[in-house]
Amino acid sequence: MSTKLKLVLYQIVSGTLGNALVFFRPEKARELSANRIALVHRNKKNLSISERLMRAALIQKLDKIQDYDVIAEQNRNFWINQSATDLFSELKDxxxxxxxxxxxxxxxxxxxxxxxxxxxxxxxxxxxxxxxxxxxxxxxxxxxxxxxxxxxxxxxxxxxxxxxxxxxxxxxxxxxxxxxxxxxxxxxxxxxxxxxxxxxxxxxxxxxxxxxxxxxxxxxxxxxxxxxxxxxxxxxxxxxxxxxxxxxxxxxxxxxxxxxxxxxxxxxxxxxxxxxxxxxxxxxxxx
CATH class of the missing domain: 3.40.50.150 (Vaccinia Virus protein VP39)
Incomplete structure (x- = not known):
């Protein structure tokens, strides 16, 4: 089996498992996705295997944003408050x-x-x-x-x-x-x-x-x-x-x-x- 095919199969299996976990663990899914930037940047070392699968599935479900003003404002709002401090601590390594x-x-x-x-x-x-x-x-x-x-x-x-x-x-x-x-x-x-x-x-x-x-x-x-x-x-x-x-x-x-x-x-x-x-x-x- 080629490396590319293995990667495709892995993505299919992991995506299926991740979506299933999101469905059966809605409270954990809401916790993981409480903030868009924190979801994207979270240190995977601090997550369990099931949480990593859920995180990957949730990232794929993020709505596309095209409005540059909205993007800039959302990003600024994240980095100006306590959520930024939490992320700095998590990514200190x-x-x-x-x-x-x-x-x-x-x-x-x-x-x-x-x-x-x-x-x-x-x-x-x-x-x-x-x-x-x-x-x-x-x-x-x-x-x-x-x-x-x-x-x-x-x-x-x-x-x-x-x-x-x-x-x-x-x-x-x-x-x-x-x-x-x-x-x-x-x-x-x-x-x-x-x-x-x-x-x-x-x-x-x-x-x-x-x-x-x-x-x-x-x-x-x-x-x-x-x-x-x-x-x-x-x-x-x-x-x-x-x-x-x-x-x-x-x-x-x-x-x-x-x-x-x-x-x-x-x-x-x-x-x-x-x-x-x-x-x-x-x-x-x-x-």
Missing amino acids: TFNTDFLPHCTFIFELLKSELSNHPEEFDTIVEIGTGNGDVLNYLSSEFPNINRFIGIDLCQDQIALNNKKYKDNKRLNFIASDAFDWIQTNGHDKTVFVTSRGVLEYFKESQLQELLNTIYNLGPTMFIAIEPNGADHNFETNPNSELYGHEPSFSHNYPHLFKNAGFNIWHFSQKVWFKATDKQTFVGAKSS
Whole structure:
């Protein structure tokens, strides 16, 4: 029996079992599907085999959403409240299993860019800092940077971060909308960072406005580690498109950075999560 046929049979059997479990366990099904984004991102390690089957069946039943304004609003509403804190806690292991082995190479490249830049940078701002693990890591990797600021919509998570990292005096976590904070507090000689799923929740027009604002601050750099749909070809479709079950936005990041005036000094992509999407790495500078 071919591998492809085995996969098809597995999907049929698992789908049938999952749907049956959803039918016979409606209370558990409602619990699992209480929030769309949490359902999609839940750590399967924390679920029993029957719950994994139910989760897969429930994901397949999610209604398609095409209204970009509705999508952006729903995603924002999730990340701003306690549900985001719960998910950050559940996915905390991804710092060790995902970020450290797969993403840190771009910060080694950033070190070279900073050492060759005519001006000395003094601040790193992480947009969508989540549980703060990435920002804490960066504070150890860049000893010459004075300030490390983590911005996130979720006030509860920011409070947890400030408590967890109270002994690291170089870290400062702030509950705010990133665009609002940058308009008021952003300045030059800053490195902006996003890690593994932040800009995907911005509509294309919002993201372009954010990048334009950062570019106009003066000399800045930007490290973007963001997912894209596996079939999003930037050459044939330069515009943003929907992807995933949330859904979120697969952006053409090089195109948007260049539109804002940035120079791209690094661009690469890696297949992610069994080829259902890919991770895009962008290093950009405004001068």
